Amino acid sequence: MCSCKCFTWFFKFFLRLCRFCYLAWVFQSMGVGPSFITLANWYPKKERGIYTAVWNISHNIGDEIVAPIVSLSGFALAALLGVSMADFNETYWHMNHFYVPAACAVIISLYVLYAVKGSPKNEGLVDISEINEMRGIKTEEIKAVETPNLSSFEIFYRYVLKNKNAWYVAWMDTFVLWCVLGLFLGFLFTY
Structure with a gap:
């Protein structure tokens, strides 16, 4: 009985912590x-x-x-x-x-x-x-090129999901952030 109450309390606290972390991430990344x-x-x-x-x-x-x-x-x-x-x-x-x-x-x-x-x-x-x-x-003159009328999903699909360079950058950034967090939090030297 006590373990269920402790787990419920921990889960509520953890969800609240995740919400605050998400809000901090959103506001910090807007700039x-x-x-x-x-x-x-x-x-x-x-x-x-x-x-x-x-x-x-x-x-x-x-x-x-x-x-x-x-x-x-x-x-x-x-x-x-x-x-x-x-x-x-x-x-x-x-x-x-x-x-x-x-x-x-x-x-x-x-x-x-x-x-x-x-x-x-x-x-x-x-x-x-x-x-x-x-x-x-x-300075080079940039000429306006007519772009097709695309929805947000079509732009995302065409220029992000199908772009292999975007995937390379995301893959590389994963390891960069892993190293940064490992150095700052100290778990990189442990494992």
């Missing part, structure tokens, strides 16, 4: 498209790879600085509250592990919203094509 479009509006084609790569590794840097921020904030908050570090870790651990990284994320997000602009034209600067001409970079 990549607009950020790459913004970078494409500001930098010429030859330099875009460098800047998008730097932008793409920013989440790895963020992963690495969480532990020092949490550790140092524990000392600062313990001193502010006037408790020893042992009491702080036992009683106020949630402040250190959740609120401090959340506050850092909000501050950085507000800075990005303030500092990053849509395009140079919005700021009264010259367009990227004029900058390319001044630097001597030739």
Whole structure:
């Protein structure tokens, strides 16, 4: 009887955890498209790879600085509250592990919203094509090609499911993420 109640409680908790992880994944992944479009509006084609790569590794840097921020904030908050570090870790651990990284994320997000602009034209600067001409970079004219009227499923089927390169990238990305999670969670060296 007790094991059934424990299993039910665990299952409810696990489903709730999965929902929160899914929501976090959705909201965290929404920013990549607009950020790459913004970078494409500001930098010429030859330099875009460098800047998008730097932008793409920013989440790895963020992963690495969480532990020092949490550790140092524990000392600062313990001193502010006037408790020893042992009491702080036992009683106020949630402040250190959740609120401090959340506050850092909000501050950085507000800075990005303030500092990053849509395009140079919005700021009264010259367009990227004029900058390319001044630097001597030739831009190719892209001609609009009439595309057939396809549904979302037809686009997905034709350009994703039938595209072997998309499958190669997905297969490779699986192993890259496996290595990243293995290094960060520590199970890679165990097995």
